[in-house]
Amino acid sequence: MSRGMFLGRVWLILAPILDVLLYGFVFGVLLKTSRGIEYFVLFLFIGVTFFQFMAGSINGASGFIKKRKNAVKAFPFPRVCLVLSLLVQRCLDSLPSIGVLIIAVLIFPDGPGISYHWLVAPLVWFLMVFLTGGLMLVTSWLTEIIPDMKTLVKYVVRFWFYSSGVFYSIDRFSGGGWVHMLLELNPGSIILSAFRDSLIYQSWPDGERLVLLAVYSFSIFFLGLYLFWSREPLYAKD
Numbered sequence: 001m002s003r004g005m006f007l008g009r010v011w012l013i014l015a016p017i018l019d020v021l022l023y024g025f026v027f028g029v030l031l032k033t034s035r036g037i038e039y040f041v042l043f044l045f046i047g048v049t050f051f052q053f054m055a056g057s058i059n060g061a062s063g064f065i066k067k068r069k070n071a072v073k074a075f076p077f078p079r080v081c082l083v084l085s086l087l088v089q090r091c092l093d094s095l096p097s098i099g100v101l102i103i104a105v106l107i108f109p110d111g112p113g114i115s116y117h118w119l120v121a122p123l124v125w126f127l128m129v130f131l132t133g134g135l136m137l138v139t140s141w142l143t144e145i146i147p148d149m150k151t152l153v154k155y156v157v158r159f160w161f162y163s164s165g166v167f168y169s170i171d172r173f174s175g176g177g178w179v180h181m182l183l184e185l186n187p188g189s190i191i192l193s194a195f196r197d198s199l200i201y202q203s204w205p206d207g208e209r210l211v212l213l214a215v216y217s218f219s220i221f222f223l224g225l226y227l228f229w230s231r232e233p234l235y236a237k238d
Contacts, residue, residue: 012096019048023167033168039112042105042200047166047192049094049101054132054188055157057090061136062150063143065235072235079235080228083140087133105199115202124194124205130217131187137224141231164188184209187216 024044028034037043061083065072068082105111143149163186170183170193183189190213194205 009096012093013100016045016049016052016097016100019052020045023048027167036172037169039108039200042108042111043196044167045101045104046195046199047164049097050128050191050195051161051164051166051188053090053094054128054135054191055161057087057132058135058139058157059154060086060090061139062153063147064140065144066147079232080137080225083136083228084133087129087136090132091129112200112202117198117202117204120198120205121195124191124198124210124213127210127213127217128191130221131191131213134217134219134221134224137228138220141224141228144231144235160186160188165192185212187213190216
């Protein structure tokens with residue numbers, strides 16, 4: 001993703017740090033969303049790192065088949081490989097920022113340090129990748145049928161970003177009834193909460209919410225695979 005830039009792969013590390021500084025200033029300092037949140041910097045770092053992986057992957061899959069039309073027409077191969085290769089690329093590009101996040105947790109002043117609760121983080125990451133892959137397949141399928149959906153997808157992803165508790169705690173809506181319930185059922189907030197519980201709050205994520213996340217992840221992935229595969233004969237046509 002960073003090819004052709006002067007700093008190259010350094011941007012894979014700088015970009016999430018700059019995002020944390022930006023969101024931390026706007027929401028943590030100006031809008032005071034940091035109130036009542038322990039280790040807010042790490043809280044925000046986790047939200048930005050993992051959600052931007054999901055958002056960037058989904059936006060990258062928008063209109064992806066049309067961008068690769070020459071390859072689709074030239075070679076007979078399962079077109080789903082294109083989307084999955086993009087997912088692999090995004091996973092590899094996310095590794096430097098995840099490494100920076102882990103270092104930040106370890107060296108944070110009076111921070112949480114390492115804990116055996118970290119053992120659940122790879123499981124959450126695996127489920128997040130499956131969920132993201134499914135959403136990428138659905139997005140690629142949909143934008144190949146209706147190209148105008150590319151614009152709408154950006155707004156949907158942006159709404160998902162703001163409703164997933166990236167820079168605020170969803171517990172502040174605990175008195176909101178159905179609002180809090182919808183935020184609790186949001187797979188984005190489940191993922192971020194699970195990472196935060198295991199990496200910085202030294203506790204096990206809620207088991208029921210992890211099961212719900214697994215249902216989301218595998219259901220959406222196989223639904224996306226079915227939808228994408230249903231148009232396999234049509235991708236090579238104009």
